[in-house]
Amino acid sequence: MNKRHGGLLYSGSQWDFKLLHRVYDAVEEIALGELGLDVYPNQIEVITSEQMLDAYAAIGMPLLYRHWSFGKRFAREELLYRKGAQSLAYELVINSQPCVSYVMEENTMTMQTLVIAHAAFGHNHFFKNNHLFRQWTRADRVLDELAYAKSYIAGCEQRYGLGEVESLLDSAHALMSHGVNRYATRRRSPREQQARSEARRQHLESTYNDLWRTVPTEPSDTTEVKTAEQDENDIEAAALDLPEENLLTFLANHAPKLKDWQREVLRIVRTLAQYFYPQRQTKMMNEGCATFVHYEIMNRLYHRGQIDEGSMLEFLHMHSAVVAQPNFDSRGFGGINPYALGYAMVRDIARICDDPDDEDRQWFPEIAGKGRSLETIRDAWEHYRDESFILQFLSPRLIREMRLFKVSDDANDEHMTVTAIHDESGYREVRRQLAAQYDISKQEPDIQISDANLKGNRRLVLTHRVRDGKLLEKSEANRILRHLAKLWGYRVRMVEVDAETKRPLSEYDAVSMP
Amino acid sequence: MHVVDRRQNPKAKSLGNRQRFLRRVKSHMRKAFADSIRQRKIADLEGGQEVSISSKDLHEPTFHHDRNVGHRDYVLPGNHEYRPGDQIEKPSGGAGSGSGGSADGDGEDSFVFALTREEFLDLFFEDLELPNLAKRKLKSMDSPAWVRAGYSTDGSPQRLNKRETMRRSLARRIALGRPKLAEVEALQAELQQAQTAGDADEIARLRKLIDAQQTRMRAVPYLETVDLRYSRIQRVPKPTTQAVMFCLMDTSASMTEQLKDMAKRFYMLLHLFLKRHYKAVELVFIRHTYTAQEVDEQTFFHGRETGGTVVSSALEEMLKIVKQRYPVEDWNIYAAQASDGHNFDHDMPQTLRLLEQEILPICQYYAYIEVNDDQWPGDSVLWHGYYPLTARHANFAQAEVATAGEIFPVFHDLFDGKLRSGSNTN
Numbered sequence: 001m002n003k004r005h006g007g008l009l010y011s012g013s014q015w016d017f018k019l020l021h022r023v024y025d026a027v028e029e030i031a032l033g034e035l036g037l038d039v040y041p042n043q044i045e046v047i048t049s050e051q052m053l054d055a056y057a058a059i060g061m062p063l064l065y066r067h068w069s070f071g072k073r074f075a076r077e078e079l080l081y082r083k084g085a086q087s088l089a090y091e092l093v094i095n096s097q098p099c100v101s102y103v104m105e106e107n108t109m110t111m112q113t114l115v116i117a118h119a120a121f122g123h124n125h126f127f128k129n130n131h132l133f134r135q136w137t138r139a140d141r142v143l144d145e146l147a148y149a150k151s152y153i154a155g156c157e158q159r160y161g162l163g164e165v166e167s168l169l170d171s172a173h174a175l176m177s178h179g180v181n182r183y184a185t186r187r188r189s190p191r192e193q194q195a196r197s198e199a200r201r202q203h204l205e206s207t208y209n210d211l212w213r214t215v216p217t218e219p220s221d222t223t224e225v226k227t228a229e230q231d232e233n234d235i236e237a238a239a240l241d242l243p244e245e246n247l248l249t250f251l252a253n254h255a256p257k258l259k260d261w262q263r264e265v266l267r268i269v270r271t272l273a274q275y276f277y278p279q280r281q282t283k284m285m286n287e288g289c290a291t292f293v294h295y296e297i298m299n300r301l302y303h304r305g306q307i308d309e310g311s312m313l314e315f316l317h318m319h320s321a322v323v324a325q326p327n328f329d330s331r332g333f334g335g336i337n338p339y340a341l342g343y344a345m346v347r348d349i350a351r352i353c354d355d356p357d358d359e360d361r362q363w364f365p366e367i368a369g370k371g372r373s374l375e376t377i378r379d380a381w382e383h384y385r386d387e388s389f390i391l392q393f394l395s396p397r398l399i400r401e402m403r404l405f406k407v408s409d410d411a412n413d414e415h416m417t418v419t420a421i422h423d424e425s426g427y428r429e430v431r432r433q434l435a436a437q438y439d440i441s442k443q444e445p446d447i448q449i450s451d452a453n454l455k456g457n458r459r460l461v462l463t464h465r466v467r468d469g470k471l472l473e474k475s476e477a478n479r480i481l482r483h484l485a486k487l488w489g490y491r492v493r494m495v496e497v498d499a500e501t502k503r504p505l506s507e508y509d510a511v512s513m514p
Numbered sequence: 515m516h517v518v519d520r521r522q523n524p525k526a527k528s529l530g531n532r533q534r535f536l537r538r539v540k541s542h543m544r545k546a547f548a549d550s551i552r553q554r555k556i557a558d559l560e561g562g563q564e565v566s567i568s569s570k571d572l573h574e575p576t577f578h579h580d581r582n583v584g585h586r587d588y589v590l591p592g593n594h595e596y597r598p599g600d601q602i603e604k605p606s607g608g609a610g611s612g613s614g615g616s617a618d619g620d621g622e623d624s625f626v627f628a629l630t631r632e633e634f635l636d637l638f639f640e641d642l643e644l645p646n647l648a649k650r651k652l653k654s655m656d657s658p659a660w661v662r663a664g665y666s667t668d669g670s671p672q673r674l675n676k677r678e679t680m681r682r683s684l685a686r687r688i689a690l691g692r693p694k695l696a697e698v699e700a701l702q703a704e705l706q707q708a709q710t711a712g713d714a715d716e717i718a719r720l721r722k723l724i725d726a727q728q729t730r731m732r733a734v735p736y737l738e739t740v741d742l743r744y745s746r747i748q749r750v751p752k753p754t755t756q757a758v759m760f761c762l763m764d765t766s767a768s769m770t771e772q773l774k775d776m777a778k779r780f781y782m783l784l785h786l787f788l789k790r791h792y793k794a795v796e797l798v799f800i801r802h803t804y805t806a807q808e809v810d811e812q813t814f815f816h817g818r819e820t821g822g823t824v825v826s827s828a829l830e831e832m833l834k835i836v837k838q839r840y841p842v843e844d845w846n847i848y849a850a851q852a853s854d855g856h857n858f859d860h861d862m863p864q865t866l867r868l869l870e871q872e873i874l875p876i877c878q879y880y881a882y883i884e885v886n887d888d889q890w891p892g893d894s895v896l897w898h899g900y901y902p903l904t905a906r907h908a909n910f911a912q913a914e915v916a917t918a919g920e921i922f923p924v925f926h927d928l929f930d931g932k933l934r935s936g937s938n939t940n
Contacts, residue, residue, distance in 0.1 A: 017517055017519070020517050021515075021517065024515050024517075028515070041515070042515045042516075043515070043516045043517075043518060044515065044516070044517045044518070045517075045518045045519075045520045046517065046518070046519050046520060046521055047520045047521060047523075048521050051520060051521070051523065054528050057528045057531060058528065058531075066530040066531050066534060067531060067534060068531065068534040068535040068537070068538045069535075069574055070528055070531040070535075071528060071531035071532040071533070071534055071535025071536070072535050072572055072625070072627075074528045074531060074532060074535075075532070075535065075625075075627035075628070076625070076627060078627070078628065079626060079627050079628055082628070098516075102520075105521055120515075162534070162537070166534065166538070170574075173574060174574065174575050174576065176576075177576050177577060178577060325591055325592075326591075326592070327591060327592025327594075328590035328591055328592050328593075329592065330592070336589070336590075336591060402591045402592070403591060403592050403593040403594075404589050404590070404591055404593070405589065405590060405593040405596060406587060406588070406589050406590075407587070407588060407590060407602060408585070408586070408587050409585070409586045409587070409588070409604070410584075410585045410586075411581075411582055411583045411584055411585070414604070415601035415602060415603065415604065416601070416602045416603075416604055417599065417600070417601055417602070418596045418597065418598055418599065418600040418601075418602065419587070419598060419599075420598060421593055421596060421597065421598055422593065425598075426598065430589055433587050433588065433589050434589040436587075437588060437589060444577070444578075445577045445578065445579060447577060466584075468584050468585040468586065469583055469584035469585055470579040470580070470583065470584035470585070470586070471579070471580050471583050471584060472577060472578070472579060472580060473578055473579065473580040473581075474580065476575045476576065476577065476578060477577060479573075479575040480575050480576070480577055483575075
């Protein structure tokens with residue numbers, strides 16, 4: 001046993017604040033010194049189970065504006081918890097600077113150690129370094145923005161009434177999944193913008209001249225007029241930057257009937273949606289990162305003699321529960337466990353770097369046997385998201401170990417068909433499909449605003465590009481369109497068009513209710 | 515690194531969310547109550563309530579794919595023996611799909627959650643009220659409200675408001691240029707130095723200065739009577755309408771335990787209702803067999819007693835108590851009578867006479883509840899005898915309760931403010 005580190009950090013299950021500090025220092029030494037992690041400053045907050053429920057209800061945010069749906073979440077979580085159907089998470093971590101980690105008071109000291117390693121270093125490192133978080137979220141501003149949102153919406157409630165604000169938020173929440181920018185916004189330079197508007201103006205002028213010339217002489221020439229009208233619509237669409245995938249942004253900027261405070265509320269909800277978007281895209285990697293970090297740290301603490309065998313066993317018990325992957329046909333199956341897959345992949349990358357076999361050399365020539373596994377892993381955490389991570393690093397060996405297989409399910413067929421398994425001919429297919437499964441833009445309906453008429457009937461047109469015949473669920477779509485029509489203020493139409501053949505498949509129409 | 519102990523922070527952080535949530539589901543909850551309350555015992559009111567409501571209004575829609583159309587591929591873990599091309603039975607209920615458009619987390623048809631006791635009672639007693647609560651007399655009850663009413667220049671010493679007093683003192687001292695104690699002390703120190711140095715001019719100058727300062731200090735006192743401010747507290751009479759509720763219960767032998775239990779439940783509900791809504795309502799419990807006696811709450815709900823039935827005895831007892839303690843001109847009088855409907859035949863004329871001529875004229879509202887396990891309504895002596903009264907007196911109502919489940923709805927009907935508002939003819 002190595003006495004260099006001053007023996008056991010703690011013994012028994014009781015924790016206190018002094019121990020938390022000691023453990024934190026020991027964990028930090030390993031995380032920064034040995035694993036080379038790079039984290040935001042940490043803030044660890046001890047809370048009660050009730051406060052954890054509060055945090056759940058506020059979708060994990062420390063402060064949030066008020067809305068009935070959060071009350072609903074709270075009521076449901078509370079009931080599940082009280083009935084014992086579900087236990088609370090040990091921790092909750094917020095992507096902010098400083099990085100806030102909540103730990104529960106009823107945790108044992110071992111759990112607190114695990115949580116500090118998992119959240120305060122694992123997740124924290126991921127938040128700080130992953131390119132999606134860096135690009136899309138401003139960790140140093142999150143808490144300020146939330147505080148602003150809360151007070152702004154509370155002010156609106158006072159000024160315009162609870163009911164008004166509630167129904168507006170209802171509509172905004174319904175569109176939340178389509179209130180994100182999936183790609184970096186095209187930030188045009190001022191000169192470019194000027195050039196564009198100049199081009200637009202010239203185009204307008206030319207059509208205007210055209211009209212001027214044709215109308216008096218040939219008033220009956222409808223085709224000419226129509227193309228002119230058509231032209232004008234095109235210009236309008238160009239001015240609105242259509243097609244637009246971010247419905248909330250579009251409404252906030254262009255809905256004709258909204259008042260300024262309503263636009264601002266829509267922007268608040270959009271900001272919130274955007275904040276969560278990287279989390280949804282990197283859930284598996286993020287959990288894998290945190291799980292790998294806590295596993296490494298706990299093991300190193302144990303080897304240094306800083307935690308005893310009892311704690312280690314307690315930890316291993318929890319760890320194995322976290323990374324368990326039930327089979328598809330077992331009762332506990334609820335999809336692929338992000339902790340299990342994420343952790344297994346990171347371990348696998350380390351193995352490929354340090355101890356590859358021939359297959360690995362053939363599949364991963366860049367990293368196999370090159371060593372420097374931690375560096376490679378950190379690099380992957382930084383530059384990938386779930387989809388690309390799988391596409392790049394899922395190895396045949398892991399496919400075999402998890403016995404992954406691909407099935408095809410057509411609604412018209414009576415059976416599902418196995419189309420690829422863990423064999424030579426199936427690896428790539430399984431990997432490609434699994435990656436697609438983690439691609440949110442492929443999993444979520446692809447809906448865009450394709451046309452908006454700001455002058456005539458003011459109709460808004462949306463297009464759903466249907467892939468693989470996956471149409472929208474009708475009643476849900478109708479409800480959302482009613483919300484959309486309410487915000488837009490006029491009639492809204494949505495067409496579902498096959499992405500490949502461009503054949504229209506179905507059509508929705510919603511009228512704005514007063 | 516900071517460790518922050520947040521455990522002392524307010525817990526009910528999502529209280530505002532919960533209020534908004536309850537507001538939203540109120541109409542649904544009322545309906546759910548009507549159903550769920552039927553199976554409920556009064557004792558249940560003590561704890562929180564679980565309510566199940568339709569989730570239609572609680573639904574948060576999202577765009578997602580229809581699971582019943584289209585083509586899907588997905589990867590599953592844990593293959594045993596399948597080879598490419600194998601056919602698998604589709605799982606029923608859509609389980610087993612690792613992907614697909616199962617984005618919605620709340621597809622359930624009804625939503626179950628727990629209400630606290632307070633929330634439950636609030637909702638249950640919403641809209642209920644004592645009918646014809648006329649303002650018989652505005653009288654300051656023994657708890658007049660004391661309210662703050664600014665400051666006054668005199669008052670009792672314990673009401674001295676130090677902050678206001680010091681504010682005025684400070685303003686006055688600055689305005690009149692009272693020298694500060696520290697300044698005078700500094701001068702005196704200088705004087706001492708001058709004395710040891712033996713500088714006669716300086717001594718004279720300083721003496722003069724100190725003299726002037728001290729005179730000024732005496733002229734402008736630190737605290738003067740004009741500075742004093744006292745908190746003024748005003749006694750405001752709080753108008754309260756006085757009301758008394760008489761609970762009359764038949765505890766004779768014909769009332770089986772089960773019937774008594776039902777009657778007691780009714781009164782418990784009444785009790786809860788009045789306690790919650792009317793601080794100033796007094797309750798009088800009278801139980802009767804062939805004689806009547808006033809009892810306390812405890813005995814009324816938990817005591818046991820049997821005997822014959824003379825309803826008029828209870829009415830007489832009530833009149834006696836009214837005469838003694840609740841002058842009609844000062845009090846709103848209510849009564850609720852529960853019985854199985856039995857009465858000795860020879861007592862009926864006396865009962866009806868008392869009720870119609872003496873009690874109903876002084877009552878704001880009189881409710882008769884017949885607890886009854888197998889009979890038809892109108893079959894009993896009392897029901898039959900009382901029936902004509904309902905037509906003649908708007909402040910008289912009768913209702914029948916045959917099963918415990920009917921107690922809640924009947925109670926609701928009897929005290930529904932909206933239903934009864936038309937019959938305000940007292």
